[in-house]
Amino acid sequence: MTAGGANGSGGKILEVEDLAIGYGGEPLMEHLNFTVSKGEIFTILGPSGCGKTTLLRTLIGLLPPLAGKIRIAGEEFGPEMEREALDRLHRSFGVVFQEGALVSGLDLKANVALPLEEFTSLPRQIIDEIVRLKLDMVRLSEAIYQAPSDLSGGQLKRAGLARAIANDPLILFCDEPTSGLDPATATEIDRLLLVLRKLMGITIVSISHELASIENYADQCIMLDRHAGIIARGTLAELKQADDDRVQSFFRRHIDRRQEGLA
Ligand SMILES: Nc1ncnc2c1ncn2[C@@H]1O[C@H](COP(=O)(O)OP(=O)(O)OP(=O)(O)O)[C@@H](O)[C@H]1O
Numbered sequence: 363m364t365a366g367g368a369n370g371s372g373g374k375i376l377e378v379e380d381l382a383i384g385y386g387g388e389p390l391m392e393h394l395n396f397t398v399s400k401g402e403i404f405t406i407l408g409p410s411g412c413g414k415t416t417l418l419r420t421l422i423g424l425l426p427p428l429a430g431k432i433r434i435a436g437e438e439f440g441p442e443m444e445r446e447a448l449d450r451l452h453r454s455f456g457v458v459f460q461e462g463a464l465v466s467g468l469d470l471k472a473n474v475a476l477p478l479e480e481f482t483s484l485p486r487q488i489i490d491e492i493v494r495l496k497l498d499m500v501r502l503s504e505a506i507y508q509a510p511s512d513l514s515g516g517q518l519k520r521a522g523l524a525r526a527i528a529n530d531p532l533i534l535f536c537d538e539p540t541s542g543l544d545p546a547t548a549t550e551i552d553r554l555l556l557v558l559r560k561l562m563g564i565t566i567v568s569i570s571h572e573l574a575s576i577e578n579y580a581d582q583c584i585m586l587d588r589h590a591g592i593i594a595r596g597t598l599a600e601l602k603q604a605d606d607d608r609v610q611s612f613f614r615r616h617i618d619r620r621q622e623g624l625a
């Protein structure tokens with residue numbers, strides 16, 4: 363690949379340095395520092411509205427950073443990048459958006475083919491084969507000719523995953539991959555992420571505020587706070603031990619919700 367190689371520096375595939383994020387020049391959070399290792403499932407936690415999706419949009423280049431650096435696989439990602447380098451970076455990750463974002467007028471086959479058509483010059487027959495393989499990986503082969511509107515919530519999430527991994531990305535970004543799903547379907551998606559990591563060696567950066575999912579798959583986590591940025595980091599067990607009222611109140615709220623049968 364590029365300077366630093368596919369593994370990035372020292373096995374770090376994503377490096378975030380002193381990053382400031384926000385809209386219209388107004389920072390939502392500043393001085394964010396974290397790294398993600400190759401093959402890790404890294405989870406970004408935090409209460410609703412704290413800025414998780416904003417961080418993800420910045421990491422994938424949809425929003426310009428207000429300050430700081432983002433390096434993917436050792437290559438710095440910024441507005442001054444040359445077109446070719448930017449394309450290479452875009453090819454190196456897949457994204458499952460919070461709102462799904464499948465194209466409603468296209469069946470699943472055409473939706474999953476989109477990144478392959480955009481970023482490769484593979485012949486149609488090979489694209490078709492890859493699409494079938496990816497739909498099979500998320501167990502949606504039978505729905506290949508269905509439109510997004512014909513799918514259940516769980517099927518839509520799986521279809522979004524198939525599209526995100528179509529290109530064999532180095533990093534899979536997922537924004538709330540289980541939100542809005544019943545607990546059994548959510549657990550199925552969690553298991554699928556673990557299977558994809560095992561089959562593809564993919565690194566996963568997942569946003570969630572669902573404790574059950576984080577328990578199922580997270581290796582490393584950071585917890586965000588709207589005002590203070592990263593307020594805790596480590597394994598989920600380490601976060602639960604954190605001596606910080608905001609972290610403790612996040613876990614208390616989730617335990618309360620579980621007891622009420624809401625999560
Ligand atoms: N396009 C935008 N322009 C200005 N402000 C925005 C925009 N999108 C989001 N915001 C604001 O930024 C803040 C963080 O929003 P964000 O969507 O990143 O939160 P989140 O942590 O992903 O929340 P949730 O868990 O509900 O998905 C919110 O106050 C939101 O209103």
Ligand SMILES: [Mg+2]
Nearest residue numbers: 414415460537
């Ligand atoms: Mg969000």
